[in-house]
Amino acid sequence: MSDTDFLLESRGDAQDLGAWVIGVAFGREGRSCAFALGDGTVRLAEGWQTVAAHDGACLSICADAKDGVLTGGDDGRLMRIDPDGTASGVATYGSKWVDQVAAHESGLRAAAVGKAVHILDGKGAALKSLAHPSTVTGIAFDAKGKRIAASHYNGASLWFVGAKESSPRLLEWKGSHTGVTISPDGTHVVTTMQENTLHGWRLADGQHMRMAGYPSKTKSMAFTAKGRWLATAGADCVVLWPFFGGGPMGKAPTELAGGDGVICTTVACHPTQEVVAAGFDDGLVLIAEVGSGRVVPVAAPRGSAVSALAWNGVGSHLAFGTEGGFAGLIDLSKR
Amino acid sequence: MSDTTAREPVPVTVLTGYLGAGKTTLLNRILTENHGKKFAVVINEFGELGVDNDLVVDADEEVFEMNNGCICCTVRGDLIRILGSLMKRRDRFDGIILETTGLADPAPVAQTFFVDEDVKRATKLDAIVTVVDAKHLLARLADSTEAQEQIAFADIIVLNKMDLVTAEEADIVEKRIRGINPYAEIRRATKSDVPIDSVIGRDAFNLARILEREPEFLSGDDHHEHDSEVNSVSFEVDKPIDAERFNAWITQVLASKGQDLLRTKGILYYADDSRRFAFQAVHMIADGDFIGEVKDGDPKRSKIVFIGRDLNRPWLRRGFEACQAGEDESKIQAEIARWSPAPV
Numbered sequence: 039m040s041d042t043d044f045l046l047e048s049r050g051d052a053q054d055l056g057a058w059v060i061g062v063a064f065g066r067e068g069r070s071c072a073f074a075l076g077d078g079t080v081r082l083a084e085g086w087q088t089v090a091a092h093d094g095a096c097l098s099i100c101a102d103a104k105d106g107v108l109t110g111g112d113d114g115r116l117m118r119i120d121p122d123g124t125a126s127g128v129a130t131y132g133s134k135w136v137d138q139v140a141a142h143e144s145g146l147r148a149a150a151v152g153k154a155v156h157i158l159d160g161k162g163a164a165l166k167s168l169a170h171p172s173t174v175t176g177i178a179f180d181a182k183g184k185r186i187a188a189s190h191y192n193g194a195s196l197w198f199v200g201a202k203e204s205s206p207r208l209l210e211w212k213g214s215h216t217g218v219t220i221s222p223d224g225t226h227v228v229t230t231m232q233e234n235t236l237h238g239w240r241l242a243d244g245q246h247m248r249m250a251g252y253p254s255k256t257k258s259m260a261f262t263a264k265g266r267w268l269a270t271a272g273a274d275c276v277v278l279w280p281f282f283g284g285g286p287m288g289k290a291p292t293e294l295a296g297g298d299g300v301i302c303t304t305v306a307c308h309p310t311q312e313v314v315a316a317g318f319d320d321g322l323v324l325i326a327e328v329g330s331g332r333v334v335p336v337a338a339p340r341g342s343a344v345s346a347l348a349w350n351g352v353g354s355h356l357a358f359g360t361e362g363g364f365a366g367l368i369d370l371s372k373r
Numbered sequence: 374m375s376d377t378t379a380r381e382p383v384p385v386t387v388l389t390g391y392l393g394a395g396k397t398t399l400l401n402r403i404l405t406e407n408h409g410k411k412f413a414v415v416i417n418e419f420g421e422l423g424v425d426n427d428l429v430v431d432a433d434e435e436v437f438e439m440n441n442g443c444i445c446c447t448v449r450g451d452l453i454r455i456l457g458s459l460m461k462r463r464d465r466f467d468g469i470i471l472e473t474t475g476l477a478d479p480a481p482v483a484q485t486f487f488v489d490e491d492v493k494r495a496t497k498l499d500a501i502v503t504v505v506d507a508k509h510l511l512a513r514l515a516d517s518t519e520a521q522e523q524i525a526f527a528d529i530i531v532l533n534k535m536d537l538v539t540a541e542e543a544d545i546v547e548k549r550i551r552g553i554n555p556y557a558e559i560r561r562a563t564k565s566d567v568p569i570d571s572v573i574g575r576d577a578f579n580l581a582r583i584l585e586r587e588p589e590f591l592s593g594d595d596h597h598e599h600d601s602e603v604n605s606v607s608f609e610v611d612k613p614i615d616a617e618r619f620n621a622w623i624t625q626v627l628a629s630k631g632q633d634l635l636r637t638k639g640i641l642y643y644a645d646d647s648r649r650f651a652f653q654a655v656h657m658i659a660d661g662d663f664i665g666e667v668k669d670g671d672p673k674r675s676k677i678v679f680i681g682r683d684l685n686r687p688w689l690r691r692g693f694e695a696c697q698a699g700e701d702e703s704k705i706q707a708e709i710a711r712w713s714p715a716p717v
């Protein structure tokens with residue numbers, strides 16, 4: 039047993055799932071933890087139960103509005119998996135892929151299918167369909183569930199979900215945007231880009247923010263609990279951009295957990311504390327405290343990149359999965 | 374518990390050609406022939422016929438400019454997403470076949486394999502296969518730039534519908550193809566009936582294979598084509614190449630002329646290196662690597678070929694010659710200066 043595996047061995051449950059883990063999510067009810075796989079199945083950590091979700095591959099997963107999870111697949115289906123593993127279809131979109139899914143605790147759900155973002159209510163009824171100029175690559179609700187952002191070619195669109203008239207605020211920046219997030223206070227929108235940079239907009243005045251210098255593409259980013267930092271993957275450390283004191287414009291980012299020369303592939307921020315979990319290209323999983331820079335290893339490198347990482351709602355459990363299909367769930371609560 | 378995913382890159386075959394040339398017939402032959410291989414197929418939304426395969430993906434052909442704002446530096450955004458997603462279940466297939474519409478410019482497809490880090494890591498471009506209709510190709514070439522580009526980009530050309538032309542007509546068509554691309558392998562066919570292993574698993578885009586085939590230039594190829602026509606020129610030099618000079622020169626040539634250069638390929642023998650260097654570029658986007666030791670008795674003649682429009686043969690020849698080690702330094706400076714933007 040490697041020292042780096044101490045937490046996984048002593049407080050974790052690990053399993054080889056045999057297929058690429060595309061994402062992991064905890065249900066909002068606080069019990070279920072679901073891993074979505076490239077072979078179309080969803081595995082529940084409890085008993086490692088296998089749920090047949092998609093005929094093809096799972097492409098996306100998120101916590102559903104109240105409990106359980108939502109998944110999107112290349113079979114054109116939006117599925118819901120109950121905490122007990124019961125799978126049910128929410129919507130079908132023909133031969134198109136359901137590339138992205140999102141849900142808000144208010145009951146709203148969203149699915150990105152080609153150039154459209156479909157908004158559904160808690161019962162699965164279609165509320166509206168938002169059209170974009172090119173394929174939607176990422177979606178995110180704001181903290182209140184009032185707005186949804188969608189990234190695409192040449193920028194992002196920000197929509198008021200409840201508005202009668204549907205036209206978005208277009209946040210323009212030339213190039214291919216590959217993912218999007220909204221700051222917890224709703225004041226900033228940030229996208230990842232094809233060309234190893236992030237782009238941000240301050241919504242109050244439309245001020246642009248370029249966050250560059252990554253050696254590789256950023257495929258994962260998350261704001262810390264109170265929105266002070268944006269943690270990002272794509273470098274050989276966790277890069278954190280300050281969103282306070284006038285930043286990130288003109289401010290240097292803070293780097294955590296660097297030094298091994300291995301690219302960080304995934305980040306997940308703790309829901310209440312300024313703590314970031316990070317997964318690396320060699321399979322290493324760790325948690326780092328932003329203030330002190332202290333790093334605690336969670337799982338040792340096993341040779342395959344970490345492709346999924348999530349905290350549960352109260353921040354007591356961390357789940358991760360790799361491209362090679364290795365998955366773990368660790369209890370980090372005080373004992 | 375170990376979990377290693379280091380795997381061989383998945384070969385991708387690009388099938389291109391005009392509507393009605395027989396592209397889908399070839400695709401269905403590849404899929405149905407008993408070769409024991411499974412393919413994921415990426416088809417365009419205007420496909421001619423149904424494709425009978427387990428894993429078929431519809432592509433939108435979304436061509437995106439890269440951030441430098443240059444009109445020739447483009448990639449296929451949909452392809453980056455689709456290939457990325459296919460990699461998550463790559464145990465289900467042995468290779469990927471990518472069909473493009475008859476009107477598609479092959480450059481963004483090829484450039485995607487050079488530019489995107491994930492695509493580069495997980496896949497390799499095996500070959501660009503262009504299916505052309507022997508009876509109608511000359512007319513197509515006269516009225517469309519895409520038809521010329523599809524010939525220029527091809528590693529393998531299936532000259533189809535041979536039953537509809539005479540031997541003399543076929544020779545004329547083949548000669549015209551050679552004028553555009555002397556390096557492509559031409560396979561004559563009726564109903565796309567070429568051996569599957571002549572189009573799949575060719576590894577033609579591999580740097581090590583570059584220029585392995587002797588070009589089939591037309592005799593007396595110095596006749597001047599119309600400027601807008603796609604054409605090719607190639608040069609060989611005897612003395613070893615000075616790596617620094619070549620890099621400085623080719624960088625400048627691609628930067629200033631890249632929009633007109635469809636493909637550039639070279640095999641170089643550097644001074645002070647016992648290995649051969651393979652170079653290739655699609656428009657301005659270049660790639661290169663050492664491809665093994667020089668063999669005894671190897672003539673060590675460095676070669677370069679440019680396929681593109683409006684090629685200035687004397688400039689390109691003199692430039693390549695000035696890259697030889699031992700040539701006067703002022704020569705290469707002058708050749709680089711030719712391609713540099715005029716001082717503002």
Ligand SMILES: [Zn+2]
Pocket residue numbers: 443444445446631632656657
């Ligand atoms: Zn260009």
